[in-house]
Amino acid sequence: MSTIVVAAPPSSRSSSGFRLGMSLPGALVTFLLILFALGLVLFLAFRNNDGSLLGVGFSVANFVTVVSDPLYWTVTLRSLIIAGLVTLATVVTAYPVAYYLAFHAGRRRGLLLFLVTLPFWTSYLLRVFAWKIVLAYNGVLNSALIESGVWSEPTLAFLNTPAAVVVTLAHAYAPFAILPIYVALETIPKSLLEAASDLGARPFTSFRRVVLPNSMPGVLAAALVVFVPTVGDYVTPALVGGPASTMIGTLIQSQFGKANDWPFGAALSVCVMLVILCVVLVARGADRRFGSRT
């Protein structure tokens, strides 16, 4: 016993070596990999392309092109609309699932939570590929409809449409939406619902006036977590979208590939980040508004 006390150096309490050692990995990763790398994208966005790694000169020419060329406008707007539709579809369909988990699931809650999150751990690429099998001309949906006599000819109307992109992405990001809403619903005190019921509120009224406002932080978190990856996605448009659903992620990727115009690709990325920043700020503002109600 006494040896331990003796062995402990008096300065051990505020060991600066401990602080340094424990802070180093995180500091390296966050400052070098995240902040420095994002700073490089911002820097490159204001350079002119000359084929070299970091370009030459400084100008806002890239941003002028993004704003003035209708191609980039259309694609950016389309990405926002598709990502918005995906977010809306995902959150609206996920809400009742989260609600059931929080208020009705009982003993099955653990199992259901696991089942709902399990698809998240399977390959995203495979989930998109599965939808390609479903929607293709020779695919499952067409062949099933013909087998059951609803259709006589296979239709091209399923694959390579913006609707295919929305359904596929809503499927791929479903678990992302359910969890935050469930967590928000879970934290609503049950006494609040009892009080509403005792005061004569009918179930729908107490849902609209008590449950829904209190779950808004979860809904906003879910919306962001779905919106952010979908707005820059290019796997789903490439596999099930067709040329009419090219999204901004595809354009960015092609600037760093075929087009070999890195500064312009960086400028497009900065625009996407600006859009996401706006969405985050709006969500935070809404979060605060709903937060002040309770």
Added chain:
Amino acid sequence: MSAGRADANKSGRWLGLYVLAYLVFLYLPVALIPLFSFNDSIQAAFPLQGFTLQWYATLFGNPALSGALLNSLIIGAVAGTGATLCGITVSYMDLYGRSSLSATISAIARLPILIPGVIVGISLLILINLIGLGPSRIAIVLGHILVALPTTVVIMRSRFAAIPKTIREAALDLGASDWTTFRRVMLPLSLPAIISAFMLAFLISFDEFIVVFFLAGTEPTLPLYIWSQLRFPKSLPTVMALGTSILAVSFIIAGLAEILRHRGVAAAAPRPLDPSQPKQNERGELQWHST
């Protein structure tokens, strides 16, 4: 009152049916992949032809595939270790370091969840070209550490926060140094969370495609290999056999991680509830705005 209760029961039943339909929507497309992987036809369509294992046979003796698999395993193991190490240290210093820098690092570490994969990919591509590394396995590892970091930080943070403060204080009062307290007390107590953080980080790396698309040099990972095969209709049944194998392994690992996490949460549970503390959130990985 009783009318309200009956209403609630009825709506609960309808909701239950909805949840069931939703689960079918979640699982039906994914279930097609194993289904057609045993189908004796190159076309993924109904009616099913005969049962065959020939697509699984083509998986063996394919050097491109086994190379990609090995690559993914190595990268997943290294990136998973790196992300877990960062997750442990960042969240520990955030909770116990008592400096604004540690809190800032922790906030930045959870930032990549708000950056689309394309942008994570290109920003690292610029960085690694600038330092002269170029697309390589090391670049992919760095990318995957970034992608998995928010998950590991949030898992470790909620685990460390669930360990009663008095345990750490007792160790320090008894004369243990910071290192000893961390190594002998805090690490063993959070071991289940560490293992589950590593498993999830490994899975994230193993499945990640968008970032890898920019950073891979001559040695593709498994998702890149699958992507390259999707262009050839003839190789689709093989992709489905491969996909089925990946699904099976992913499900097993996700199941194990879930069990371990529940064990960790259960170990932390039996203690008096403090109503002033917010409810501990064991599933906080998607709660970007918490804290």
